[in-house]
Amino acid sequence: MSDDSTPEPVTQDAASGAESTPELPEVAGATRKQIQREQLSVLFSTPGFIVGMGILLFWVLAALFPTLITGTDPIISVRGADGNTFPREPPGGEAWFGTDQIGRDVFARVIHGAGSILTIAPIATAIAIAAGTLTGLTMGYFLGWVDEFLSRIVESILSIPVILMAILVVFTFGETTPVIIGTIALLFTAPVARTVRAATIAEAQLDYVTSAKMRGEKSFFIIVQEILPNVTGVIVVELTVRLGYAVFTLATLAFLGVSGRDPQLPDWGVDVAQNWERIGADVWWPTIFPALAIASLVIAVNLVADSIDRALKS
Amino acid sequence: MTDTVDTATDQAALAINGLEMSYVVRGTPREVLRGVTFSVQPGEAYGLVGESGCGKSTTAYAALRYLPGNGLITEGSIVADGLTLTDMSSAELREFRARRASMVYQDPVQAMNPVTKVGDQVAEAFTILGQSKDQALASALEALERVKIAAPESVMDRYPYQLSGGMLQRVVIAMALACDPTLLVLDEPTTGLDATVEAEVLDLVRDLRRELNSAVLLIAHNLGVIRTMCDRVGVMYAGRIVEEGTVTDVFDNPSHPYTKGLLNSIPRHGIRKGDRELFAIPGNLPQIGDALPTCVYVERCPVATEICSTEVPPVVERTVGGHWTRCHHPDRIDQVPDPEEVSIDHTVGTEEIIGVRGVSKTFRQRGNDVPALVSIEMGFAEGETLGLVGESGSGKSTLAKTMTGVHPPDEGGAITLRGREMKGKATERVEESIRAIQMVFQNPDSALNRAWTVRRILMRAVTKLTGLKGAEAEERAIEIATSMRLSERHLDMRPRQLSGGLKQRVAIARAFAGDPEVVVCDEPTSALDVSVQAAILNLLAQLQREERTSYLFISHDIGVVRYLADRIAVMYVGRIMELGTTEQLFDGPVHPYTEALLSAVPSVDGTASNRIPLEGDIPSPANPPPGCVFHTRCQYVIEGTCDVVVPEEVDVGGGHRILCHLPVDQLPVPVELTAKT
Numbered sequence: 006m007s008d009d010s011t012p013e014p015v016t017q018d019a020a021s022g023a024e025s026t027p028e029l030p031e032v033a034g035a036t037r038k039q040i041q042r043e044q045l046s047v048l049f050s051t052p053g054f055i056v057g058m059g060i061l062l063f064w065v066l067a068a069l070f071p072t073l074i075t076g077t078d079p080i081i082s083v084r085g086a087d088g089n090t091f092p093r094e095p096p097g098g099e100a101w102f103g104t105d106q107i108g109r110d111v112f113a114r115v116i117h118g119a120g121s122i123l124t125i126a127p128i129a130t131a132i133a134i135a136a137g138t139l140t141g142l143t144m145g146y147f148l149g150w151v152d153e154f155l156s157r158i159v160e161s162i163l164s165i166p167v168i169l170m171a172i173l174v175v176f177t178f179g180e181t182t183p184v185i186i187g188t189i190a191l192l193f194t195a196p197v198a199r200t201v202r203a204a205t206i207a208e209a210q211l212d213y214v215t216s217a218k219m220r221g222e223k224s225f226f227i228i229v230q231e232i233l234p235n236v237t238g239v240i241v242v243e244l245t246v247r248l249g250y251a252v253f254t255l256a257t258l259a260f261l262g263v264s265g266r267d268p269q270l271p272d273w274g275v276d277v278a279q280n281w282e283r284i285g286a287d288v289w290w291p292t293i294f295p296a297l298a299i300a301s302l303v304i305a306v307n308l309v310a311d312s313i314d315r316a317l318k319s
Numbered sequence: 320m321t322d323t324v325d326t327a328t329d330q331a332a333l334a335i336n337g338l339e340m341s342y343v344v345r346g347t348p349r350e351v352l353r354g355v356t357f358s359v360q361p362g363e364a365y366g367l368v369g370e371s372g373c374g375k376s377t378t379a380y381a382a383l384r385y386l387p388g389n390g391l392i393t394e395g396s397i398v399a400d401g402l403t404l405t406d407m408s409s410a411e412l413r414e415f416r417a418r419r420a421s422m423v424y425q426d427p428v429q430a431m432n433p434v435t436k437v438g439d440q441v442a443e444a445f446t447i448l449g450q451s452k453d454q455a456l457a458s459a460l461e462a463l464e465r466v467k468i469a470a471p472e473s474v475m476d477r478y479p480y481q482l483s484g485g486m487l488q489r490v491v492i493a494m495a496l497a498c499d500p501t502l503l504v505l506d507e508p509t510t511g512l513d514a515t516v517e518a519e520v521l522d523l524v525r526d527l528r529r530e531l532n533s534a535v536l537l538i539a540h541n542l543g544v545i546r547t548m549c550d551r552v553g554v555m556y557a558g559r560i561v562e563e564g565t566v567t568d569v570f571d572n573p574s575h576p577y578t579k580g581l582l583n584s585i586p587r588h589g590i591r592k593g594d595r596e597l598f599a600i601p602g603n604l605p606q607i608g609d610a611l612p613t614c615v616y617v618e619r620c621p622v623a624t625e626i627c628s629t630e631v632p633p634v635v636e637r638t639v640g641g642h643w644t645r646c647h648h649p650d651r652i653d654q655v656p657d658p659e660e661v662s663i664d665h666t667v668g669t670e671e672i673i674g675v676r677g678v679s680k681t682f683r684q685r686g687n688d689v690p691a692l693v694s695i696e697m698g699f700a701e702g703e704t705l706g707l708v709g710e711s712g713s714g715k716s717t718l719a720k721t722m723t724g725v726h727p728p729d730e731g732g733a734i735t736l737r738g739r740e741m742k743g744k745a746t747e748r749v750e751e752s753i754r755a756i757q758m759v760f761q762n763p764d765s766a767l768n769r770a771w772t773v774r775r776i777l778m779r780a781v782t783k784l785t786g787l788k789g790a791e792a793e794e795r796a797i798e799i800a801t802s803m804r805l806s807e808r809h810l811d812m813r814p815r816q817l818s819g820g821l822k823q824r825v826a827i828a829r830a831f832a833g834d835p836e837v838v839v840c841d842e843p844t845s846a847l848d849v850s851v852q853a854a855i856l857n858l859l860a861q862l863q864r865e866e867r868t869s870y871l872f873i874s875h876d877i878g879v880v881r882y883l884a885d886r887i888a889v890m891y892v893g894r895i896m897e898l899g900t901t902e903q904l905f906d907g908p909v910h911p912y913t914e915a916l917l918s919a920v921p922s923v924d925g926t927a928s929n930r931i932p933l934e935g936d937i938p939s940p941a942n943p944p945p946g947c948v949f950h951t952r953c954q955y956v957i958e959g960t961c962d963v964v965v966p967e968e969v970d971v972g973g974g975h976r977i978l979c980h981l982p983v984d985q986l987p988v989p990v991e992l993t994a995k996t
Binding site for chain 2: 040043044046047050211212213215216218219220221222231234235
């Protein structure tokens, strides 16, 4: 089709009458907007999504504005008018979730404890997703020795138990919040890279990649512009899964005493660690409520992730 | 089909009555079957044809009430062998499917468990019927013998991945026949197979049917397969059967405008691109879930009147033999325009544009050399179409990828552009060479980036291949899109919003973005329905007339190749066995392999009386037979010569090259099935 060719396409076959001139055939399927709208309506009619989203929003609110939910200070022990503290007070009355060993309000500690976990977990996950995606794309597209080399690193990270690795790193580099974030990000980069690698290998076999190679496109362009937009689906799923795991891992580390935070500050994992031994003495509330908070957050994230996944596939 | 079958039983093997069905998609039930009624008598073969999305597979699954979780039967009944499936409990249904009915699916690889030996899997079908383990194994061997599989004892001990597609489909059929079913449902049983293997499997089913007297419901989009296999056929459109009758009545005397359009859209009776264009049915199939209180075909019908869009048409008897059509105007069928025979000028240039000179390609696989291409020699003149045919595994796609620079050829061979040698790899080629050779792929879903809009896909190709930028590139992209009959509205859509035909148009537009000299078309229409295929073939022919582009046209559909190609090359195990003009190939003499290949194609024009069987599988290029690579399957093999000496290429006249030991006067002449009328 050089510039001197006839720009009018139809004329010639009008004479033949045989070619029916497929008059701009109609669009197949519903439009993108329609599909999105229907997927949203499926999403909002899934009980799992509503429950999960409700719990999640509650914890986000608690993390951002804890004082809206409770007026009680989480660090200072509750004192009566006579200045006495009320340690080990069972749930009910003034303190909904009871008080702990030194008379601090368990409800206030649970609410204020959301902040740290909901900051650290998303940041660590975001870093892991970014690094893992980049690594996975590189491995899956180039394969060969690049893949061999990076695969060995990924495998070696995956072969070490997460908690053990985290404890080692934190003890080596110091117990600070950035170190904790970095550790979890590094540990989660490996599984993300592995998932994205698999998706990239499948994409790279498709003909649009062959076609790009035939046009003489550079590898970087093919990876970032052509393949990346097509693997976002698995990345989103990986993001939600890893977020759940990050919450879980952080709580576990705090429980083991490597939270990177002052134990005075409210923290679900730390609180469980400080109080669990007293369950035997029937003082269960300072342990169970923060533990339930961890469980509810992990479950909420998973419920939302599952529902989104299912709505996209419906 | 030629056998007379006993249809005089009062109880049909399968009777579907007024079946209405919906799929629940994103929360809403969407109607897919809009009142399907037909019956299959014991011993009869009934075919269902129609384009994809018309509901034929859904009907097949519904016949065994074997529906996906979101399938919903809203109306009607399914009665098989006197039992009402629509009223059965799930336990009764299981029992019914185990003992009375069987199904064979499209892809035999997915139908088999990859980690269980074939023998054990076949035996499983018998243990379900209550046989002991030893008994079942003996029955399994017997079943494999019945489907005429080569060396059944050794097949028993092998795993599915060690068998070819054709053998696997035989195994699946053996399993399906375990319970001596009264009803056998075949859903596109040969669609993934080569024409030669397809012919073998179809022969087998035909023989077995004679033996078993079971009723067969065959679903196929290939009209030729239905014609050669079935007694009666139902033509489906948008969830309704629009015409039914014996295959001869329906295919030779179509009475519904849709059937007529469908038949006109395939290249029949040996027509060529110079004779006339193909008939493409305008418009698209209605969406599932669309309300259609009308004739389902009204939007695309050339003879529709007002009544067609207001009332459901009645069933109109055409002959006493049960040939009927669902049309308001059966008397106006003759007004459906026939494609006119006009001579269109297709001149082929004399200058060679692209030359393939002694190109070989050897892959290294686990330390072994696998010669996928062996000294390929061919050339393209300006405006010429070279058709490339051969079974899968013969090296057609490897040749395409070597030409386009995805794999560099071995040392010694060269691909030339107007006499100048090009670099092997696309990334090393100069812009001019990249622009000159582009490709259209088989599957547009895979060939177009799902995340990009059509505009971006075309703009990128324009920028990369012509060097135009910004507004100029956009102008050019719109210009190509228009010449592919895409509108500006389509430019802002993503591939999944387009129908298969539109997607392939975008892919063609991309290949033409840089005004190429040669476009490699790798089965560009095999993923499309016939009416869409017609439009794409017309488009390719028209572009060739206007742009003087040459095509390397790879296809397994002999009819399509014959329509479009000026010359045809026949490939086998990485070698060109024969190369000649289309006339030379169809008039003969031809290579024995070509003869077998041409005779294997099931034709909608009639049945082959003397098909040349091609037994066994194509040899692996890793381990080619000595002497002539075809001698293991050749019926004219000369002992002591063909299995020892590599044949020399012979020119049998007019540049018609054949790689064979047979003297020219002993070479076979192909069977003419599709004589020009």
